Amino acid sequence: MVRFGGQKVGQVVAGIGGNSVGQLLAAVAVTLLLRVFSGPGPALLPDNESVVSDDDEQNDVAEDSEAQADGEVVPVTIRWRNITCSLSDKSSKSVRFLLKDVSGEAKPGRLLAIMGPSGSGKTTLLNVLAGQIMSSPRLHLSGLLEVNGRPSSNKAYKFAFVRQEDLFFSQLTVRETLSLAAELQFPEISSVEERDEYVNGLLFKLRLGKAYLIFVSCADSNVGDAKVRGISGGEKKRLSLACELIASPSVIFADEPTTGLDAFQAEKVMETLRQLAQDGHTVICSIHQPRGSVYGKFDDIVLLTEGALVYAGPARNEPLAYFSKFGLLTKPFVCYVLIMPSLYLNACYGDGLNKNNRHVNYLLLKKFMYRCPDHVNPAEFLADLISIDYSSSESVYTSQKRIDALVEAFSQQSLTILYATPLNRREDSKNFKKLRKKTTVKKGGWWRQFWLLLRRAWMQASRDGPTNKVRARMSVASAIIFGSVFWKMGRSQTSIQDRMGLLQVAAINTAMAALTKTVGVFPKERAIVDRERAKGSYGLGPYLLSKLIAEIPVGAAFPLMFGAVLYPMARLHPSLSRFGRFCGIVTVESFAASAMGLTVGAMVPTTEAAMAVGPSLMTVFIVFGGYYVNAENTPIIFRWIPRVSLIRWAFQGLFASMNLVVFNLIIRIHSTFKQENRLGEATNLSVLSKALERLSFGGSRIRDTVMAQSRILLFWYCTTYLLLEKNKPKYQQLEPPPLEENQPKLQLEPLETDSTPPLEQVKSNQQLDPTPPPPPLDQVIPFILEGL
Numbered sequence: 064m065v066r067f068g069g070q071k072v073g074q075v076v077a078g079i080g081g082n083s084v085g086q087l088l089a090a091v092a093v094t095l096l097l098r099v100f101s102g103p104g105p106a107l108l109p110d111n112e113s114v115v116s117d118d119d120e121q122n123d124v125a126e127d128s129e130a131q132a133d134g135e136v137v138p139v140t141i142r143w144r145n146i147t148c149s150l151s152d153k154s155s156k157s158v159r160f161l162l163k164d165v166s167g168e169a170k171p172g173r174l175l176a177i178m179g180p181s182g183s184g185k186t187t188l189l190n191v192l193a194g195q196i197m198s199s200p201r202l203h204l205s206g207l208l209e210v211n212g213r214p215s216s217n218k219a220y221k222f223a224f225v226r227q228e229d230l231f232f233s234q235l236t237v238r239e240t241l242s243l244a245a246e247l248q249f250p251e252i253s254s255v256e257e258r259d260e261y262v263n264g265l266l267f268k269l270r271l272g273k274a275y276l277i278f279v280s281c282a283d284s285n286v287g288d289a290k291v292r293g294i295s296g297g298e299k300k301r302l303s304l305a306c307e308l309i310a311s312p313s314v315i316f317a318d319e320p321t322t323g324l325d326a327f328q329a330e331k332v333m334e335t336l337r338q339l340a341q342d343g344h345t346v347i348c349s350i351h352q353p354r355g356s357v358y359g360k361f362d363d364i365v366l367l368t369e370g371a372l373v374y375a376g377p378a379r380n381e382p383l384a385y386f387s388k389f390g391l392l393t394k395p396f397v398c399y400v401l402i403m404p405s406l407y408l409n410a411c412y413g414d415g416l417n418k419n420n421r422h423v424n425y426l427l428l429k430k431f432m433y434r435c436p437d438h439v440n441p442a443e444f445l446a447d448l449i450s451i452d453y454s455s456s457e458s459v460y461t462s463q464k465r466i467d468a469l470v471e472a473f474s475q476q477s478l479t480i481l482y483a484t485p486l487n488r489r490e491d492s493k494n495f496k497k498l499r500k501k502t503t504v505k506k507g508g509w510w511r512q513f514w515l516l517l518r519r520a521w522m523q524a525s526r527d528g529p530t531n532k533v534r535a536r537m538s539v540a541s542a543i544i545f546g547s548v549f550w551k552m553g554r555s556q557t558s559i560q561d562r563m564g565l566l567q568v569a570a571i572n573t574a575m576a577a578l579t580k581t582v583g584v585f586p587k588e589r590a591i592v593d594r595e596r597a598k599g600s601y602g603l604g605p606y607l608l609s610k611l612i613a614e615i616p617v618g619a620a621f622p623l624m625f626g627a628v629l630y631p632m633a634r635l636h637p638s639l640s641r642f643g644r645f646c647g648i649v650t651v652e653s654f655a656a657s658a659m660g661l662t663v664g665a666m667v668p669t670t671e672a673a674m675a676v677g678p679s680l681m682t683v684f685i686v687f688g689g690y691y692v693n694a695e696n697t698p699i700i701f702r703w704i705p706r707v708s709l710i711r712w713a714f715q716g717l718f719a720s721m722n723l724v725v726f727n728l729i730i731r732i733h734s735t736f737k738q739e740n741r742l743g744e745a746t747n748l749s750v751l752s753k754a755l756e757r758l759s760f761g762g763s764r765i766r767d768t769v770m771a772q773s774r775i776l777l778f779w780y781c782t783t784y785l786l787l788e789k790n791k792p793k794y795q796q797l798e799p800p801p802l803e804e805n806q807p808k809l810q811l812e813p814l815e816t817d818s819t820p821p822l823e824q825v826k827s828n829q830q831l832d833p834t835p836p837p838p839p840l841d842q843v844i845p846f847i848l849e850g851l
């Protein structure tokens with residue numbers, strides 16, 4: 064009993080009320096007061112939250128922590144209604160619809176395939192569902208998305224998105240790639256044993272580990288790239304899946320996972336996806352034209368043509384049965400005069416029919432009945448049925464009519480008749496609560512991220528043999544070429560120009576080599592980093608710092624090689640300290656040029672664009688590099704450029720390191736002239752010194768150069784940081800459809816309130832009977848096909 068000022072509430076109420084009616088009123092008042100102070104009860108909660116009691120909540124928390132521990136997947140049902148995606152063209156003032164009023168659903172434990180001809184909108188729909196449509200002012204996106212029965216977005220659940228292009232750090236092995244991804248995304252994995260066990264489990268699950276193939280295992284092979292062959296395309300795709308599975312996503316989106324793979328690899332990948340669906344994930348993939356055995360793995364399909372829905376529902380025989388209803392009933396003459404004899408022949412002679420007859424048979428069945436003949440891949444049949452035939456103007460007209468009619472026919476249907484196994488509201492409500500807890504991303508600390516990324520950057524930089532070999536060869540080759548041109552320079556007056564030319568060439572060559580290497584590699588790496596950052600694996604700060612530090616030893620090796628070959632060949636000052644300064648200056652310059660390359664790579668979208676922009680920008684710094692123009696003679700607006708030109712600072716530093724030699728030279732020339740009494744006709748020491756001053760290098764120190772190059776390096780790194788932050792992918796938001804469209808044309812079945820079997824039971828049912836119960840086809844309304 065609640066205590067109230069030392070007395071029991073009942074006694075207080077009795078005291079206040081006096082008689083029984085008064086007591087009753089007082090009791091009601093106290094109850095209301097208690098309710099107000101103790102927060103909203105079930106009646107005050109929103110409708111859809113009221114169904115789960117406190118006990119359930121406690122059970123949920125307990126279940127949830129267990130689920131977290133064993134990596135269990137929270138079941139997610141996604142429903143989408145009236146998804147419309149349009150692209151406006153300002154110049155022609157036209158609007159093109161990429162998706163038109165598309166509705167459907169994807170369920171846990173089932174593999175949904177989005178199929179359709181090329182350009183039908185498969186990838187667009189997949190991106191919309193995953194919330195991955197790139198933001199554009201020309202694009203308009205509307206529709207409703209429900210997650211476990213509640214309006215929501217993709218942020219409500221954990222999802223994996225496997226893109227068409229598999230991007231990895233090429234020098235890491237499969238195991239290292241997974242291991243690092245696990246450490247970055249799973250900070251709670253502390254011990255090496257725990258991590259290895261987790262990674263081995265994933266390798267086994269995705270058929271990448273030894274446990275699956277005893278003799279052939281790719282777990283310890285390098286991922287590879289275009290330069291050095293690594294694992295196969297199918298293995299790369301499965302590695303992408305494995306990396307995405309680390310976060311225990313509820314939903315897996317895969318964009319054309321079989322593209323570019325041979326039939327065997329494609330089947331293996333699809334088998335993996337089916338297995339993941341059977342493990343409780345909701346799997347949605349877009350696929351172009353699967354082979355028959357792959358088609359047999361789908362549980363549900365969505366057929367799209369020109370952005371519109373032609374069919375959405377269970378896969379396998381259901382779509383074939385659905386389409387066979389059309390055509391047959393509309394043309395009795397065609398049916399009885401043309402089709403039936405053909406079918407009769409087929410039935411009587413079956414395998415005995417020759418190839419031509421079978422082809423005629425196929426055409427008849429396909430054209431007039433929309434019935435998939437025996438021994439024909441259903442996926443091919445469906446693709447033909449919903450594709451426009453461009454072979455002649457007549458066939459374009461006919462096929463367009465057929466498609467329009469099929470689209471119209473499906474829009475008249477209710478998805479209720481096509482979808483099976485609904486989840487109930489109670490289950491959904493529970494799962495929604497679990498999701499809210501599971502979607503919080505845990506990131507490791509700054510230093511942890513830094514060390515992991517440093518390890519990865521070091522492995523990538525140090526193991527990239529082919530790139531490093533090419534860079535080494537180029538450094539030595541260019542040093543030999545310049546060394547031959549400036550071979551053993553003399554100490555005459557004319558050699559001053561040669562020496563200055565050599566120093567300028569050394570500065571330009573070093574900067575260009577570092578810049579082109581970086582702009583050639585960074586845009587691709589940036590795509591990987593963008594993807595990983597989108598998952599919340601790490602921050603930009605640790606990434607950029609780890610990259611800078613990891614690349615110091617490898618990056619320093621090439622300017623050192625260049626200097627080591629060029630210096631003696633050109634017979635620069637034969638002293639170890641001067642040689643050290645020469646190498647130090649070109650090395651620091653090379654780091655600054657790499658940093659500039661990062662900025663260019665972060666600024667433009669592709670490697671090709673970076674290759675065009677980088678050298679052009681460097682040319683400006685070369686022009687203001689201290690040798691070609693004197694900044695004082697240029698328009699005032701350009702006078703700041705030499706101060707930020709890394710070429711100019713390198714040239715100045717190299718000049719300073721050789722300064723004494725040049726001065727010695729000047730003094731010797733001066734004394735020679737003096738001896739020969741030609742001082743008047745030549746020059747004097749102060750004039751020569753002034754000439755040096757005019758190059759702005761008089762009195763310059765190497766320390767100034769190093770400080771300036773460090774500032775330039777820092778500037779480019781900060782700019783890269785800001786650009787990467789600013790250019791990170793932005794996704795288009797789904798807007799609610801206009802009010803009149805809010806009521807979907809395709810009615811999805813309402814969620815049931817009675818109890819339905821839990822996921823385990825659904826899974827076991829699927830294993831026993833992989834085909835869901837067929838929809839009552841007599842409910843499908845036949846239509847007249849005008850196109851025939």
Ligand SMILES: Nc1ncnc2c1ncn2[C@@H]1O[C@H](COP(=O)(O)OP(=O)(O)OP(=O)(O)O)[C@@H](O)[C@H]1O
Nearest residue numbers: 150161179180181182183184185186187188349351
């Ligand atoms: N951002 C965009 N700008 C212009 N057109 C676009 C854009 N996105 C998609 N489209 C167009 O929308 C249509 C559908 O594209 P989508 O990539 O979804 O087709 P798809 O069915 O996946 O094709 P495929 O099987 O060839 O990959 C195409 O005609 C495509 O050119």
